[in-house]
Amino acid sequence: MSAAEATRNKATLRRFHDAHSSGDMEVISKTIDEVVRPDVLIRTPVPIESTGAQALKEVFTALHHAFPDLHVSVEDLIAEGDKVVSRNIVTGTHQGEYMGLPPTGRSVAYSEMFVVRFVDGRVAETWAVVDVFSLMRQLGAIPA
Template identity: 30%
Template sequence: MSVQANKAQFERFLTFINTADKVLGEDLIAEGAIFHAPNSPEPMRGIDGYMAILSMMRSGFPDIQWTIEEIVAEGDRLAARFTMRGRHTGAFFGIPPTGNEIAVQAINFYRFAEGRIIEEHGQPDLMGLMRQIGG
């Protein structure tokens, strides 16, 4: 697929992560996709792995939303800079809810095949997030 097609699929991916719509995610994420998350020693896999990542984030920040700030794409790869925003109303990494609003930057790298995401390396600013919730 073309770079433009991958960018279009990525726009749909943003809708998926902001809604946690598993049906949409199944259309965008390849069955054997690998997701490297900084909080997990082993990669998460497939739609269920990504749903687990979203569930972990939504457990602490039920209203979390991701906004794309910048996208750079070449060939089958895409880099995206996001801002994650939400309110800390649930426990997160053992920190009880503070009610604090967060705005955290993340830079993630994706690889596509046949119009679907097959790999992600997530790089959120976890230190900045923890600082904002008092951790």
């Protein structure tokens, strides 16, 4: 991969995260349609039946229902080969049901890391590690 492709892929992943932070499901859906391949392979277990880009849309819809002010702060973007790694801090306020938990009104902050593989400038495959344990502890579902 050339330096120009690495720069483009990093900008694409940042755009993806920025759309997610917008909280506007129309913007999120449109951005997914533009930067994610419809048949994207999501290598992280998600609690939905859908696959591909549709699965991402459903995951983000559920997250924004639970955390309407959700914000992704990109701390690092590292590109090598056809992959970009993103280390993020996610913040939000629990205002809707999340994984069976009723809204608590609590503010949360948790870490996540994504490895994203690109094909022809679009997201083709993702792996994510999300600190769900910390999130659930902050929501009171797991004792401190």
